[in-house]
Amino acid sequence: MTKHELPKAYDFKATESRIYAMWEAGGYFKPHNDPNKPDFDPTVKPFVISIPPPNVTGELHLGHAMFVSVEDLMIRYHRMKGYSALWVPGTDHAGIATQLMVERDLLKTEEITREELGREKFLERTWAWKKKYGGMITNQIRRLGASCDWDRERFTMDEGLSRAVREAFVRLYEKGLIYRGPRLINWSPGLKTAVSDLEVEYSEEDAHLYYFKYMIKPDSGSSTSGNSEAELRESDFIPVSTIRPETILGDTAVAVHPEDERYKKYIGKTAIVPMLGREIPIIADEYVSMEFGTGALKITPGHDPNDYAIAHRHNLPIISMLDKEARVNENGGKYQGLDRFEARKKLWADMKEAGLVIKTEPYRTTIPRSQRGGEIVEPMISEQWFVKIESLANAGLDAVKDGRIKIVPERFEKTYFNWLENIKDWCISRQLWWGHRIPVWYCPDGHMTVAREDPTQCATCGSKDI
Ligand SMILES: [Zn+2]
Incomplete structure (x- = not known):
């Protein structure tokens, strides 16, 4: 008979990762009614949360620990109640933070700037960086025990999400909700950026x-007011x-x-x-x-x-x-x-x-x-892209005012109203390489072509030079 010795203290490290691996391998985080499966029943009401994607450059802090715990609670609760529950995980490409990290790294190791390297090469480097270092935060979320369906993990620069960003831009533009206007930015005259x-x-x-x-x-002339002072x-x-x-x-x-x-x-x-x-x-x-x-x-x-x-x-x-x-x-x-x-x-x-x-x-x-x-x-003043926010903010205000959305705790309604009633148009363009590009093309005459697919000619004058 083999003799087992009980450890003196609970070893959460080994236990938790062992159990988590078992959960993940067993498919316990998957919705039981899956639209990708042949027996999918569209009449079953799902319960789905898309994780607010943490920055890919990030490391877990207390804020993450809180929202991950709260969302995990909601997902697990609904899963146990029999809902087809799905928690979609993902990370944000974190344009500024990531670009800056790669730039610093380039400067330190190879003493070259992003401009010297060129856009294409720089983006290759950034993808490589993401591959190497980008997994930290998702591993930490796993360690928290979050019951996400990792097979559905997304990254905000994925092809599908990039298409969605472009679609959203074009739709808002077509509705007249996107415009170009001046904005004050910080300009570095030496780097010309x-x-x-x-x-x-x-x-x-x-x-x-x-x-x-x-x-x-x-x-x-002379004063007509009669008031000489x-x-x-x-x-x-x-x-x-x-x-x-x-x-x-x-x-x-x-x-x-x-x-x-x-x-x-x-x-x-x-x-x-x-x-x-x-x-x-x-x-x-x-x-x-x-x-x-x-x-x-x-x-x-x-x-x-x-x-x-x-x-x-x-x-x-x-x-x-x-x-x-x-x-x-x-x-x-x-x-x-x-x-x-x-x-x-x-x-x-x-x-x-x-x-x-x-x-x-x-x-x-x-x-x-x-x-x-x-x-x-x-x-300095520069031309940037903005989303007109008023009609969108009003829709958000109405949803809370008529009770379609409930804010918990209720006293934060005031904060929410105050925020949306005073909101300014949203500047959506950045001077970055690491990110989604604005889907607008210019011809030599300065006409703008806004398109879902890369255009081959100017929408206004037909110029092929675009
Ligand atoms: Zn044109």
Whole structure:
């Protein structure tokens, strides 16, 4: 007779993986009524959850542990109640995170950039990387005991899912729910590419705050109001400060706080852009802090995210004053062609000569730098693709309001309503190689062809050059 010794402590590691392997091999995670099987009964109501796909680059954290446990509970509960239960697992290609990892790896091991390697080769490398390292998270989900049908595992870049993404894009486009519009992105002038928010590092650095005069256009002719105090004089100005004086060339307004006694009288008047002579409005916005700097703000919507938001509220024009290499473009008058930092010096010197400079002082501030190149990132306007969200959000609101969808716990309804009532159009394009490409083709005349299948000619003019 063989003698068995009982282990001193429960060995969950060996036990759990042994039992999990038995479950998986036994097909216990498969729906009993399977549409791929000949005896499929379409009248049986299934219970299906598609897993919210974790990033393929990811590792399990507490959030995963929670949602996996909750969904496993629901799946197992319904399976035991006799439903044909199916939990479809999968992973997300995680465009930004994955691309960044492969790029870093390339730079470290072979000292080449993604651009040097080229799109096709880079994508090959990324697939290879995914194959090698992408399984971590799914193995961890297995270790949690999740009863997923692993034969049905999907990856968001799979052929089928890619087709679905393209179909969704084309359908939304056909319904008029997709459009192209401007958006402020982080631009790396050295790498000549947009960088995601994740790739920007903010560091505290010594800079300068430049104080200058925004001259106000005098009222023309004599005042008809009879109020001589309201009349603007030749010498009237609003003091403004900035850490990036070159962006003056892209200003489209000067903003003051509506209750600021110093500047109230200028609201609605016209200011003159230094050295360019362009006329811009003086507007009131509560975003302006009366305490910061001079209490007046120059608005450069083409190169600053906060200014961009203000410009939207006030329907201000947006002027780009830099090209892709961060040199002043045609909107910068005689400064065209200068690098952004040369332009800063030259413009400031000219303003000094013109008597528009008040002072400069040392200033500590956060500077956005590219994680990869280390250079200062420039906010720039670029054309991106958006989904019009209002009608979609309304459908989502109605579903909860009329009880078709129930939110548990109920108090989170308020959060949900607040979120969907204030939602902005969704930017769906990225400046990435690792991901689904926007299914839009351009001909030399700039016509757009949006198609489910790769087109051979322009839908508008028939050009084969597409
Ligand atoms: Zn065309």
